[in-house]
Amino acid sequence: xxxxxxxxxxxxxxxxxxxxxxxxxxxxxxxxxxxxxxxxxxxxxxxxxxxxxxxxxxxxxxxxxxxxxxxxxxxxxxxxxxxxxxxxxxxxxxxxxxxxxxxxxxxxxxxxxxxxxxxxxxxxxxxxxxxxxxxxxxxxxxxxxxxxxxxxxxxxxxxxxxxxxxxxxxxxxxxxxxxxxxxxxxxxxxxxxxxxxxxxxxxxxxxxxxxxxxxxxxxxxxxxxxxxxxxxxxxxxxxxxxxxxxxxxxxxxxxxxxxxxxxxxxxxxxxxxxxxxxxxxxxxxxxxxxxxxxxxxxx
Numbered sequence: 071x072x073x074x075x076x077x078x079x080x081x082x083x084x085x086x087x088x089x090x091x092x093x094x095x096x097x098x099x100x101x102x103x104x105x106x107x108x109x110x111x112x113x114x115x116x117x118x119x120x121x122x123x124x125x126x127x128x129x130x131x132x133x134x135x136x137x138x139x140x141x142x143x144x145x146x147x148x149x150x151x152x153x154x155x156x157x158x159x160x161x162x163x164x165x166x167x168x169x170x171x172x173x174x175x176x177x178x179x180x181x182x183x184x185x186x187x188x189x190x191x192x193x194x195x196x197x198x199x200x201x202x203x204x205x206x207x208x209x210x211x212x213x214x215x216x217x218x219x220x221x222x223x224x225x226x227x228x229x230x231x232x233x234x235x236x237x238x239x240x241x242x243x244x245x246x247x248x249x250x251x252x253x254x255x256x257x258x259x260x261x262x263x264x265x266x267x268x269x270x271x272x273x274x275x276x277x278x279x280x281x282x283x284x285x286x287x288x289x290x291x292x293x294x295x296x297x298x299x300x301x302x303x304x305x306x307x308x309x310x311x312x313x314x315x316x317x318x319x320x321x322x323x324x325x326x327x328x329x330x331x332x333x334x335x336x337x338x339x340x341x342x343x344x345x346x347x348x349x350x351x352x353x354x355x356x357x358x359x360x361x362x363x364x365x366x367x368x369x
Contacts, residue, residue: 088237100118105161136154139151145202165255192217196213221250228241265341278312298332302353314351316362325349348365
């Protein structure tokens with residue numbers, strides 16, 4: 071009974087802290103939730119705002135505040151809103167990279183338009199990938215949080231918080247019965263939010279490769295202390311990678327002098343400041359180490 075009481079106290083404390091800071095938002099025909107993350111600013115999903123530029127945020131206390139889209143990034147499914155009026159104090163942000171499987175999380179949002187709805191569960195998996203698309207450009211949102219806290223339509227853009235009430239994710243999708251996904255709050259997403267705040271969009275560099283994780287052969291693994299790399303399944307014709315001499319079947323070990331074990335290892339380096347800048351790539355090809363230099367273009 072004491073354990074149940076402690077659990078209930080934790081969830082109710084998080085709910086009391088976050089409910090005033092999570093709004094129901096409406097943009098044309100789209101609706102969802104948004105979290106106050108800075109003075110005058112809210113964070114939500116890009117798919118919630120769609121192509122709209124203005125909307126309204128409704129808070130649990132009945133306050134209604136007009137909002138406008140300061141920036142949207144469909145490839146991370148994040149959008150930053152600015153309020154034309156006063157907002158509650160911002161929620162505290164945490165670090166999703168510190169989460170562990172089995173950890174208690176609390177989701178606060180507005181499913182089906184019901185303001186201030188709270189559900190609780192655990193982190194059921196980490197490191198999930200969420201495919202996203204904007205026009206012809208595709209990307210994978212890395213390190214997505216999977217939770218069994220019940221999520222429903224309208225939760226999108228709401229808060230996923232840890233037991234201390236720190237927002238560690240922005241709820242983004244229902245993956246199936248009992249499975250929800252959240253975009254993590256970590257160094258990468260903080261960088262995206264800051265770019266949206268400053269520029270209104272996120273520029274990304276383009277390399278032109280598609281690959282999958284693959285083991286490094288034993289001798290090379292022992293010599294370089296590297297167990298996994300990224301095996302290239304496709305190099306887009308005419309892309310920066312193609313022009314640099316990368317080939318299908320190459321096993322990528324390093325990009326920008328940093329180890330790469332999966333596609334996310336490359337994506338982390340392909341922000342706007344990488345456009346037009348020489349990027350060294352080390353691959354294993356036919357048992358030999360090959361170094362090339364690619365120059366990413368803008369996606």
